[in-house]
Amino acid sequence: MTDWSLIVRQHGPIVWRTAWRLLNNDADASDCFQHAFISALELERKETIRNWPALLKRLATARALESFRQRNRESNRRTTLAEMSVIDRKETGPVAAAEANELGGHLREALAGLDDRQAQIFCLSCLDGLSYQEIAEQLDITVNHVGVLLNRARAALRERLRAFEPSPAVEQITQEFES
Amino acid sequence: MTDRNERTPEESLARAVIALRDLSIPDGPPAQLTASTVEALQSAMTRPGIHRPTERKQKMFRLFRYSGTAAAVVLIATLAGWLFVTDHSTAFAFGDVVENVKKAETVTFVIKSTPKVRFPKVMRQKIYIQGDSYRQEIPSGQEGDETPAGTPPLLMTVVSDVKKKEALIIDYTAKTAAKYDGDEEEWKRMSETMTDPVKQLRELKDQDAERLGEEKLDGRKTVVYRLKNADFFANWIDLKYETAKLWVDSKTALPVRFAVGDPANKDKPFIVFEQFSWNEALPPTLFRLEVPKGFTLKNE
Numbered sequence: 001m002t003d004w005s006l007i008v009r010q011h012g013p014i015v016w017r018t019a020w021r022l023l024n025n026d027a028d029a030s031d032c033f034q035h036a037f038i039s040a041l042e043l044e045r046k047e048t049i050r051n052w053p054a055l056l057k058r059l060a061t062a063r064a065l066e067s068f069r070q071r072n073r074e075s076n077r078r079t080t081l082a083e084m085s086v087i088d089r090k091e092t093g094p095v096a097a098a099e100a101n102e103l104g105g106h107l108r109e110a111l112a113g114l115d116d117r118q119a120q121i122f123c124l125s126c127l128d129g130l131s132y133q134e135i136a137e138q139l140d141i142t143v144n145h146v147g148v149l150l151n152r153a154r155a156a157l158r159e160r161l162r163a164f165e166p167s168p169a170v171e172q173i174t175q176e177f178e179s
Numbered sequence: 180m181t182d183r184n185e186r187t188p189e190e191s192l193a194r195a196v197i198a199l200r201d202l203s204i205p206d207g208p209p210a211q212l213t214a215s216t217v218e219a220l221q222s223a224m225t226r227p228g229i230h231r232p233t234e235r236k237q238k239m240f241r242l243f244r245y246s247g248t249a250a251a252v253v254l255i256a257t258l259a260g261w262l263f264v265t266d267h268s269t270a271f272a273f274g275d276v277v278e279n280v281k282k283a284e285t286v287t288f289v290i291k292s293t294p295k296v297r298f299p300k301v302m303r304q305k306i307y308i309q310g311d312s313y314r315q316e317i318p319s320g321q322e323g324d325e326t327p328a329g330t331p332p333l334l335m336t337v338v339s340d341v342k343k344k345e346a347l348i349i350d351y352t353a354k355t356a357a358k359y360d361g362d363e364e365e366w367k368r369m370s371e372t373m374t375d376p377v378k379q380l381r382e383l384k385d386q387d388a389e390r391l392g393e394e395k396l397d398g399r400k401t402v403v404y405r406l407k408n409a410d411f412f413a414n415w416i417d418l419k420y421e422t423a424k425l426w427v428d429s430k431t432a433l434p435v436r437f438a439v440g441d442p443a444n445k446d447k448p449f450i451v452f453e454q455f456s457w458n459e460a461l462p463p464t465l466f467r468l469e470v471p472k473g474f475t476l477k478n479e
Contacts, residue, residue: 004217004220004221005217005221008213008216008217008220009213009217012207012208012213012216013207013208015208016204016207016208017204017207020204020205020207021199021200021202021204026205026207026209029207029208030208030209030212033208033212033216034212034215034216037216037220038220041220099198100194100197100198100201101198103191103194103195103198103199104195104198104199104202106195107192107195107196107198107199108199110195126196126200127196127199127200154192157192157195158188158189158191158192159188161188161191161192161195162188162191
């Protein structure tokens with residue numbers, strides 16, 4: 001019998017990080033956390049799980065992307081203080097930190113507009129550090145297919161991120177303000 | 180730093196990935212979330228034949244998640260002395276309501292919530308509070324649910340003593356009980372969950388509260404207040420900034436109903452606290468932190 005207490009305690013932090021990174025607040029991350037384990041329970045009843053971290057990252061990523069899309073669809077969505085306060089402390093200085101925060105937000109937005117499988121592969125590879133082999137096993141596709149979809153995802157994201165770049169005029173004003 | 184307009188698309192993507200990958204994420208998961216997740220998973224494992232297992236599990240998760248909110252409403256009412264909205268057309272002021280609540284020795288009420296569109300059914304639980312003791316009952320049959328014959332009336336109960344920092348979770352289907360093993364940090368977090376609404380209420384100004392008028396509720400006359408833009412449930416982002424409405428019995432000057440959220444918005448939770456019963460003598464057995472006879476304690 002599966003020791004769920006051990007699994008949740010052992011892998012909970014990974015699931016939490018995966019969910020929080022994409023959702024950026026405690027409530028949605030908690031929701032995602034629970035759904036990931038519910039899905040894992042259902043899967044575990046049908047098959048033997050060989051790689052719990054990879055499975056849980058995949059389930060959390062899928063759920064988080066779905067939640068993020070749903071959240072974006074809410075027309076009256078408001079930015080919360082919690083979201084505003086998320087600043088990458090590894091960046092030096094408030095401007096760099098604010099820019100990192102902004103870039104992260106843009107990437108989330110871009111991912112939400114991506115094909116579901118491409119978005120999942122991109123997150124698992126670039127954010128969660130899974131190997132092509134692990135992703136292929138999780139999604140039941142070939143390693144080559146992972147590579148192809150990841151390239152497509154990167155191309156689509158590059159294009160989408162371009163839309164967030166400030167116009168030269170805005171950039172100039174920003175620089176003047178910063179200086 | 181490279182000028183943003185000089186960056187190649189690949190560089191922009193790389194920087195965005197680094198920003199998201201290296202994001203400072205709060206330590207987690209919270210102990211309460213871990214505990215409730217484990218509890219629900221274990222309950223699900225021991226009850227394979229239960230009606231609509233997945234849906235029930237999801238409900239249980241939700242119910243546990245909103246338990247902090249349940250306690251919050253009482254504290255909101257108890258400590259809302261800072262909010263003194265004079266009501267000129269009734270025999271009492273809002274402050275009288277607060278005083279009555281402060282004097283109350285016990286309270287019971289029912290919470291009904293429609294958390295999200297994917298869980299369209301109403302979920303129900305009953306709360307008993309007496310001093311530092313707290314009891315949360317989750318019935319087996321939720322609204323519109325049919326339960327199999329022989330199902331116990333209660334699915335789960337949580338009994339806790341906030342002062343002693345002890346809690347017991349009783350599963351009536353599995354006939355098991357588990358002591359809540361939350362650490363100091365977890366109890367602190369629970370406390371914050373309950374006190375944060377109070378902190379927000381302290382900062383409310385008269386213009387934030389509006390008397391809406393009188394309304395008949397289940398045959399009794401009530402005065403209705405709207406508390407606007409209050410950040411009552413900071414730990415529950417879904418409810419942040421939602422409007423809260425409070426119904427007060429015209430005769431007793433005690434709350435009879437409290438609702439948070441907009442029932443018309445199907446994408447957001449709508450929570451109603453109702454069937455309030457104040458100062459009712461509650462049997463001490465309700466708050467006993469003892470394993471019921473015939474039940475197994477899982478974590479001695």
